Amino acid sequence: AQTVTQSQPEMSVQEAETVTLSCTYDTSESDYYLFWYKQPPSRQMILVIRQEAYKQQNATENRFSVNFQKAAKSFSLKISDSQLGDAAMYFCAYRRGDTGNQFYFGTGTSLTVIP
Amino acid sequence: EPEVTQTPSHQVTQMGQEVILRCVPISNHLYFYWYRQILGQKVEFLVSFYNNEISEKSEIFDDQFSVERPDGSNFTLKIRSTKLEDSAMYFCASRGLIIGAQYFGPGTRLTVL
Numbered sequence: 413a414q415t416v417t418q419s420q421p422e423m424s425v426q427e428a429e430t431v432t433l434s435c436t437y438d439t440s441e442s443d444y445y446l447f448w449y450k451q452p453p454s455r456q457m458i459l460v461i462r463q464e465a466y467k468q469q470n471a472t473e474n475r476f477s478v479n480f481q482k483a484a485k486s487f488s489l490k491i492s493d494s495q496l497g498d499a500a501m502y503f504c505a506y507r508r509g510d511t512g513n514q515f516y517f518g519t520g521t522s523l524t525v526i527p
Numbered sequence: 528e529p530e531v532t533q534t535p536s537h538q539v540t541q542m543g544q545e546v547i548l549r550c551v552p553i554s555n556h557l558y559f560y561w562y563r564q565i566l567g568q569k570v571e572f573l574v575s576f577y578n579n580e581i582s583e584k585s586e587i588f589d590d591q592f593s594v595e596r597p598d599g600s601n602f603t604l605k606i607r608s609t610k611l612e613d614s615a616m617y618f619c620a621s622r623g624l625i626i627g628a629q630y631f632g633p634g635t636r637l638t639v640l
Contacts, residue, residue: 445628449631455633515570515629
């Protein structure tokens with residue numbers, strides 16, 4: 413069974429600084445996708461970034477980047493130049509590569525941005 | 528930018544009553560999902576729907592739950608006889624391309640009294 417583990421229930425970062433959120437996963441599949449979602453107080457789930465397992469290059473979206481270590485089954489999220497609006501719950505998620513399948517979510521990391 | 532919409536934003540119901548939660552997925556998406564999130568807990572998968580049938584469901588999705596795509600735009604989740612433990616945020620999501628991400632709606636907060 414696929415599991416996603418986020419070992420940091422809470423993190424904090426100073427505004428304009430960089431923070432890294434950890435995520436590990438367990439799977440026997442070779443084809444899969446990984447995602448980071450952000451859930452602000454409004455509770456809507458917002459896609460931050462995604463990574464295809466077959467791609468060696470780490471995904472980047474503006475201030476957000478990932479460190480994807482396939483052998484270690486690690487998928488960390490780095491937020492650079494943190495902004496107050498980055499404060500939210502961050503969920504790591506995994507999806508198998510075949511069609512129509514569910515996402516498996518981690519338990520989340522609550523990020524606080526300190527002005 | 529297209530988005531998933533959900534109605535109502537908040538539903539309050541009495542235990543034992545039926546509720547229908549409604550979702551309008553992104554128009555060219557083919558895969559539809561329902562998830563729930565009990566307060567303070569992680570998001571849990573309920574069901575996925577493709578080509579007018581359930582493609583996968585979790586243990587949570589028992590006989591009290593059903594989904595339907597009654598027309599070309601709506602995707603509904605029905606809970607036949609609500610229980611107190613059904614109180615949660617329910618998220619609808621849709622996905623297009625095989626490699627695409629799921630896009631979530633804003634959620635419906637269900638409160639069962």
